[in-house]
Amino acid sequence: MNEYSGEDLEVVFPERRYEAIAKIMETAVRVRKERKWTFTDILDHVFLHRVLGIPIFLALLYAVFQFTFAISAPFSDMIDLSFGWLGSLAGANISNPMLASFVADGVCAGLGSVLVFIPPIFILFFALAILEDSGYLARAAFVMDRAMYKLGLHGRSFIPLITGFGCNIPAIMATRSIENENDRIITILVNPLMSCSARLPVYVLLAGVIFSTSYVAGAAVFSMYVLGIALAVMSALVFRKTLFRGKPAPFVLELPRYAVPGLKSVTLHMWERGKWFLIKAGTFIFAVVIVAWALSTFPWAATAGGELIENSYIAMFGHVIEPLFRPFGWNWQSAVALFFGFLAKEAVVGTFGALLGAEGEGVNIALANAHWFTPLSGFAYMVFVLIYFPCVATIGVMLKELRPRWVLFAAMYTLILAFVVASLVMAIGHLAGLA
Amino acid sequence: MITVALIGNPNVGKTELFNRLTGLKQHVGNWPGVTVEKKVGKCQYKGEELEIVDLPGTYSLTARAMDELIARNYIVEDKPDVVVDIVDGTNLERNLYLTLLLLELEANVVVALNQWDMVNERGIEIDVDKLSSLLGVPVVPTVATTGEGLEALKEAILTAARNKDRRRKIVIGYGDDLEALIKRVRDVIAKDTGLARKYPPRWLAIKALEHDEEVLKRLQDSPYWDEIRGVIPNK
Numbered sequence: 002m003n004e005y006s007g008e009d010l011e012v013v014f015p016e017r018r019y020e021a022i023a024k025i026m027e028t029a030v031r032v033r034k035e036r037k038w039t040f041t042d043i044l045d046h047v048f049l050h051r052v053l054g055i056p057i058f059l060a061l062l063y064a065v066f067q068f069t070f071a072i073s074a075p076f077s078d079m080i081d082l083s084f085g086w087l088g089s090l091a092g093a094n095i096s097n098p099m100l101a102s103f104v105a106d107g108v109c110a111g112l113g114s115v116l117v118f119i120p121p122i123f124i125l126f127f128a129l130a131i132l133e134d135s136g137y138l139a140r141a142a143f144v145m146d147r148a149m150y151k152l153g154l155h156g157r158s159f160i161p162l163i164t165g166f167g168c169n170i171p172a173i174m175a176t177r178s179i180e181n182e183n184d185r186i187i188t189i190l191v192n193p194l195m196s197c198s199a200r201l202p203v204y205v206l207l208a209g210v211i212f213s214t215s216y217v218a219g220a221a222v223f224s225m226y227v228l229g230i231a232l233a234v235m236s237a238l239v240f241r242k243t244l245f246r247g248k249p250a251p252f253v254l255e256l257p258r259y260a261v262p263g264l265k266s267v268t269l270h271m272w273e274r275g276k277w278f279l280i281k282a283g284t285f286i287f288a289v290v291i292v293a294w295a296l297s298t299f300p301w302a303a304t305a306g307g308e309l310i311e312n313s314y315i316a317m318f319g320h321v322i323e324p325l326f327r328p329f330g331w332n333w334q335s336a337v338a339l340f341f342g343f344l345a346k347e348a349v350v351g352t353f354g355a356l357l358g359a360e361g362e363g364v365n366i367a368l369a370n371a372h373w374f375t376p377l378s379g380f381a382y383m384v385f386v387l388i389y390f391p392c393v394a395t396i397g398v399m400l401k402e403l404r405p406r407w408v409l410f411a412a413m414y415t416l417i418l419a420f421v422v423a424s425l426v427m428a429i430g431h432l433a434g435l436a
Numbered sequence: 437m438i439t440v441a442l443i444g445n446p447n448v449g450k451t452e453l454f455n456r457l458t459g460l461k462q463h464v465g466n467w468p469g470v471t472v473e474k475k476v477g478k479c480q481y482k483g484e485e486l487e488i489v490d491l492p493g494t495y496s497l498t499a500r501a502m503d504e505l506i507a508r509n510y511i512v513e514d515k516p517d518v519v520v521d522i523v524d525g526t527n528l529e530r531n532l533y534l535t536l537l538l539l540e541l542e543a544n545v546v547v548a549l550n551q552w553d554m555v556n557e558r559g560i561e562i563d564v565d566k567l568s569s570l571l572g573v574p575v576v577p578t579v580a581t582t583g584e585g586l587e588a589l590k591e592a593i594l595t596a597a598r599n600k601d602r603r604r605k606i607v608i609g610y611g612d613d614l615e616a617l618i619k620r621v622r623d624v625i626a627k628d629t630g631l632a633r634k635y636p637p638r639w640l641a642i643k644a645l646e647h648d649e650e651v652l653k654r655l656q657d658s659p660y661w662d663e664i665r666g667v668i669p670n671k
Contacts, residue, residue, distance in 0.1 A: 010645050010669065015533075017610045022532045029567040030528060033559035041554075139447065174473070177502045257447035258526070258554055260581050266455060273464075 041136075041258045048137065054144035059227070061137070065128040066223045070205070070215070073120035080120070081363045084113025099301065107294030110364070111355040115282050115290070115347050117363075118202040123275045125198060126167060130270035134262035138163060143256060149234065158188040162233060165195030166226070167274050169395045173402060183245040187237050189402055190411050193391035194233040196226050198278065199346040203386045206350050210369045211379035221380065225387050232388065232418065281345060289344050290351040293337075297356055310356060329385070329423055330378040343390050377430040381423045389419035437485045438597045439514075443507055443538070444522030445531050446493035449550045449580035453522055454490045456583050457590075481590040484597075489516065495530075497537045499650035511543050512635060517597045519543040520589070525555040525562060525577070535571065536608055542636040544600050545573040546592050552577035552585065572606025607638075618642055620667050628658045644668055 048057060088109030095101035132138045142159045149159060158179065165172035172192050179185040196204075204225050208218035296315035310316055318340075319333030326336045334356050342349035350364065357367040368374075374382060390412055391399065399408045444450045455462075458477025465474050475490040491510060492503035499505055511519060521538055523531040538545050547568075549555075555562060555577075568575040574592045578585035609615060621641035626632045631640070631654075643651035645668060655664050 011647060013614065014610070014642065014646050017614060018533060018536050018608070021536065021608045021610075022529055025532065025567065025570050026529055029563045029570060031561040031563075033561065039554070039557055171473075257449075258551065263581070266452065269455065 044259050045140070045256070048140045049144060051147075054140075055148060058141045058144055061132070061141075062226065063223050065125070065132070066226070067219050068128055069121050069125045070219050070222070073124045074215075076120035077117045078363075080117045081113070084109050084116070085363065088113070099298075102298055103294065106298070107291055107355060110357070111290030111294055111351045112282070112287055113354065115202065115286050115351045115354070118205070118347065118350070119275075119278070121201060121205060122198050122278050123271055125201065126271040126274045127267060129167065130267040130274075131262050133270065134260065134266055136257045136259040139256050149237075158184065158237070161188055161192060162195050162230075165192050165197060168197050168199070168277065169193050169195065169391060170398050173395065173398050176402070183247065186403060186407060187240050187245055189399060190240060190407065190414075191233040191237045193395055193411065193415055194229050194236065194388065196229040196387055197346070199281075199392065200225070200386055202347050202350045203342070204383050206353070206365055206368065207374065207379050207383050209365050211374055211376040221383070225383055228384065228422075229387055232422070236414070236418070278347075282347070286345050286347050286351055289341050289348040290355055293341055293348075293352045293355040315356070329381050329427055330375065331382060332373055335373060335382060339385070339389070342386060342392075344393050346386065346392055349386060377427065380430075381426040384426050385419045385423040387419075388422055389416050391415065437487055438518065438593070439487045439489065439516040440593055440597075441489045441491050441510060441516040441519045442522060443491045443511075443519060443534070444493060444548075444550075445495050445524065445527075445534060448493070448522050448524040448527075448531065450490070450493055450522045452580040453548065453550065453578070453586075454488065456580060456586060457486075457488055479590075481594060484594060486590075486593065495534060497534070497541070499648050505650065508541070511538070511541055517544060517600060518546055518593050520546050520548055520593065522548045522550050522578075522580075525549045525551050526558055526560065528560075528562065539571065539573070539606065539608060540636075540639050540642060542605060542639065544596055545571075546589070546596050547571065547573055547575040548585075548589055549575055549577045550580055553579050553582075570606075610642075614645075617645060621645060621664065624660055624663050624667055625655070625658075627663075628660050631655075631658055 048054060050057070088105040091104040091109060092101050095104060129138075132141070142163060145159045158176075161172045161175040161179075163172075164175050169192050172195065173189050176185050176188045176192070179188060201222070204222045205218075208221040209215075212218040212221055293315065296318070297310050297313045299314055300312070315337055316333065319337040322340065323331075323333040323336045326339070334353070337356070338349045338352040341352045353368060354364045357364060357371065396408060396412065399411060403411075442450055442454055454475065454477065457479050459479070462475055462477040465476070477488045477490075479486045479488060489510065491507040494501070494504045494507055497504050497508040499508075510516070519538055521535050523535060535545065535547060549562065549564065549567075564575050564577060574596060576585055576589045576592050578589055610618065618638065618641050621644055622637045625640050625644075626637045631637075635654075640651055640655065644655060644664065647668075655661060658664065
C-alpha cells in the first residue's frame with residue numbers, strides 16, 4: 002500500500018487528472034486536420050513578433066496618449082473656463098473678503114485646476130479599456146514578459162505593472178496572482194514607478210507650460226511613461242541581483258482571442274476606474290487644496306487677504322524646504338506643491354492653482370506667466386514627480402501587502418532615485434547647453 | 437433566491453458573461469479579510485432571483501495562491517446553489533482541469549462551453565452531449581461576446597438549482613492504486629461525522645493525500661487526527 006511517498010502523491014494526483022481529461026478529450030472532441038489560419042493567428046503573428054512586438058507596443062502606447070490629449074483638450078478648456086468664470090463671479094459678488102477668497106482662490110482655483118483633468122483621465126481609461134477588451138493588452142504583457150524574463154524578472158509581473166498606468170493601488174492588489182513571494186515583493190516595490198493617472202495632470206500642466214508646441218508637450222508626457230517603465234525594469238533587476246537572489250519562477254500566460262470591444266463594456270470599465278478620480282477629487286484632494294489655500298492666505302492681515310503670499314504660513318514652510326530643491330532651480334512654491342503631492346499626486350496641480358490664485362485664466366496660463374520653470378527645470382520637475390514617494394493611499398495598500406520595513410524601503414528608494422534621476426536630467430541638460 | 441458562483445480560468449470571458457448576466461446591477465466589495473475585489477450581481481429569470489458571485493479567475497484550486505483559496509473557500513464554505521464553470525472551448529484540455537477539481541469538490545456544476553463560435557471556426561468538433569454525460573453535469577455552449585446561449589445557460593442554472601439534491605454524482609477515477617488509498621483515508625475521516633457533514637469526505641481525503649496545507653490544518657482539529665495521519669504517506 003505504501004508504494005507512494007507523500008512527495009510522489011503531489012505529482013501523481015495532477016497526472017491522473019490529466020489522464021482522465023485526455024480520455025474525455027478522446028471520446029468527446031475531434032479536431033479537423035486542415036486547420037485554417039484564424040483572424041487571431043494572423044494578428045498574433047504581427048503583435049507577438051520577436052523583433053517588432055515591443056516597437057508596436059510602444060507605438061500603440063504613444064498613439065493612446067496623443068489620442069487622449071487631442072480629444073480631451075477642448076473639454077478641459079471648457080471646464081477651465083467655467084471654473085474661472087465661477088471664481089471671478091464669486092470674487093465680485095461675495096462681500097465678505099475672507100469668504101470670497103475661500104470660494105474664488107481656494108475652491109474654484111484649487112479644485113478647478115484638478116477637475117480639468119476629468120477629460121484626459123477618462124479618455125485615457127477609455128483608450129486603455131479598448132486595448133484591454135480587444136485582447137491586445139495581454140499580448141503587450143506577453144511581449145514584454147519575454148524581454149523581462151531574459152533579464153531575470155518574473156513574467157507575470159508585467160500585467161500588474163500595466164495596471165499601474167491606471168492606478169498603483171489595484172495594480173499592487175493584482176500582484177496576488179504571483180505565487181512566488183520574492184517575485185511578488187519585487188513587483189510591488191517597483192510598481193509606484195509606473196506612472197499612474199494621478200501624475201498625468203502634473204505632466205500635462207508642466208509640459209504645456211514649458212513647451213510651446215503641443216506635439217513636443219505630448220512627446221514629453223509620453224517620455225514620462227517610458228522612463229517609468231525603464232526605471233521599474235532596472236530597479237527590479239537591481240533588486241533581483243541584490244536583495245532577492247535566485248531565478249524567477251516559470252510562468253504560463255493564456256492569451257484571450259481578439260474581439261471588437263463593446264461600447265458598453267468599455268464605458269463600464271472607464272467609469273469603474275475613473276469614478277475613483279471623482280471621489281478622490283471631491284474628498285481628499287478637496288481637503289488638501291483647502292489646507293493649501295488656508296496656509297497661503299493666513300495670517301490674514303499679513304498677507305492682506307491672500308494678496309501677499311510671501312508673508313503666509315505656507316511661504317514660511319516653503320522657505321524651510323526650498324534649499325533642498327535649489328539645485329534644480331525650483332522655487333519654494335514648487336517645493337510646497339511637492340510636499341502636498343505626497344498626499345495625492347494631483348494635489349501638486351491643485352496647490353499650484355491655490356498658490357497662483359488663478360481666477361479667470363487657467364492655471365497653465367498663470368504658471369506660464371509666472372516664469373517659475375525653464376524647460377529644463379520643468380522637465381526635471383516632471384521626472385521628480387514621476388519617481389518620488391508613492392502617494393499615501395498606495396503606501397496604505399503596501400502596508401497591507403508587505404512587511405513595514407519593505408514599505409519604508411519603497412518610500413526611501415523612490416525618494417533617493419527621484420533626486421538622482423532629476424539631478425541627471427539637470428546635468429545632461431547643462432552639458433547639452435539647454436540651461 | 438438562487439446563489440450562483442461564476443468560476444473559470446483567466447481570460448475565458450468570465451467578466452463578459454458576468455456583465456451580460458447582471459447588466460448594471462452590480463455591487464463591488466472585498467472578500468472578507470483580504471483586499472481582493474468581490475463582485476456580486478443580480479438577475480431575474482422566470483420569476484426567480486439569481487444572485488451571481490464572480491469568483492477570481494484561476495487555473496487550479498490549491499491553497500498556495502490567494503485567489504485560488506478565495507474561490508475554493510467560497511465554494512466549500514458558502515455552498516452556492518450552482519457553480520457555473522466557464523470553459524474556453526478552444527482550449528478544452530487545459531480548462532477541464534479546473535472542472536475536475538470542481539467535481540471533486542462536489543459542487544453543483546454547470547459548464548458554460550464558451551467561445552463556441554471560435555470552436556467551429558478552428559475546426560474543433562465537440563460532442564456536447566457526450567462531454568456532458570462523461571462529466572455528469574449539464575454543458576451549455578455559449579458566446580459571451582454576443583450573448584448567444586445565455587438563455588439556455590440560465591435555464592440550465594435554474595434546473596440544476598431545482599435538482600440540487602437529485603443530481604448524479606459522477607466520480608472521476610484515479611486508478612485502482614490511488615482509489616484504494618483514497619478510500620482508506622476517506623473511511624477514517626468519515627468517522628468524524630461533523631467534519632464529513634460539512635465537507636465532502638472524498639475531497640478531504642484527496643486533498644490530505646496531496647498535502648494541502650489548509651485541509652491538513654482543518655483535519656488537525658479532528659479528534660481522529662492521529663488515525664488520519666497514520667494513513668497518509670509522509671513527505
